[in-house]
Amino acid sequence: xxxxxxxxxxxxxxxxxxxxxxxxxxxxxxxxxxxxxxxxxxxxxxxxxxxxxxxxxxxxxxxxxxxxxxxxxxxxxxxxxxxxxxxxxxxxxxxxxxxxxxxxxxxxxx
Amino acid sequence: xxxxxxxxxxxxxxxxxxxxxxxxxxxxxxxxxxxxxxxxxxxxxxxxxxxxxxxxxxxxxxxxxxxxxxxxxxxxxxxxxxxxxxxxxxxxxxxxxxxxxxxxxxxxxxxxxx
Numbered sequence: 583x584x585x586x587x588x589x590x591x592x593x594x595x596x597x598x599x600x601x602x603x604x605x606x607x608x609x610x611x612x613x614x615x616x617x618x619x620x621x622x623x624x625x626x627x628x629x630x631x632x633x634x635x636x637x638x639x640x641x642x643x644x645x646x647x648x649x650x651x652x653x654x655x656x657x658x659x660x661x662x663x664x665x666x667x668x669x670x671x672x673x674x675x676x677x678x679x680x681x682x683x684x685x686x687x688x689x690x691x692x
Numbered sequence: 693x694x695x696x697x698x699x700x701x702x703x704x705x706x707x708x709x710x711x712x713x714x715x716x717x718x719x720x721x722x723x724x725x726x727x728x729x730x731x732x733x734x735x736x737x738x739x740x741x742x743x744x745x746x747x748x749x750x751x752x753x754x755x756x757x758x759x760x761x762x763x764x765x766x767x768x769x770x771x772x773x774x775x776x777x778x779x780x781x782x783x784x785x786x787x788x789x790x791x792x793x794x795x796x797x798x799x800x801x802x803x804x805x806x
Contacts, residue, residue, distance in 0.1 A: 627795065
């Protein structure tokens with residue numbers, strides 16, 4: 583079945599530095615979403631990006647469908663960006679279910 | 693403001709006991725989902741529903757039942773709780789099906805089975 587691998591598993595930055603998170607998946611995906619999970623556990627959807635490049639605020643996601651990879655770039659990181667970033671994909675097989683990666687735990691130090 | 697709420701927020705259960713987790717949404721969404729998250733891992737889909745009085749199996753339904761008595765409410769039932777069901781459970785809702793539809797998540801329920 584579909585597998586979603588995220589890297590790195592954890593990342594520590596100083597405030598103001600940029601972060602680059604990676605998501606690789608094992609088979610073609612029709613949709614890809616990035617989620618943020620706060621240290622308290624709450625989940626929010628950041629953006630959907632099945633292909634190409636999408637920007638929202640300080641976030642930029644680039645998905646190369648043929649290469650089965652996506653990245654999430656966070657510019658000028660802030661301490662409030664600390665948390666876990668999850669990548670989820672929808673398989674092209676027609677099953678609409680989201681398959682989640684294990685996440686990247688980001689810590690931004692002041 | 694539209695929201696997804698869950699109750700209880702945490703629960704300790706004994707092995708073999710019955711556990712019911714509740715979810716309520718005010719988003720007016722047709723689709724609702726139950727996921728579990730194990731420490732250090734992503735979410736896995738247990739059950740979902742697209743209409744009241746109907747539920748569907750997700751990736752890992754074994755050991756779980758679901759109930760959707762109304763559009764707003766979706767419950768997850770563990771008839772015989774086991775140690776392996778210790779996890780954080782998330783409920784979510786969406787306007788339509790699939791990853792194209794943004795899913796709105798509840799705050800989660802931390803379940804510990806002893």
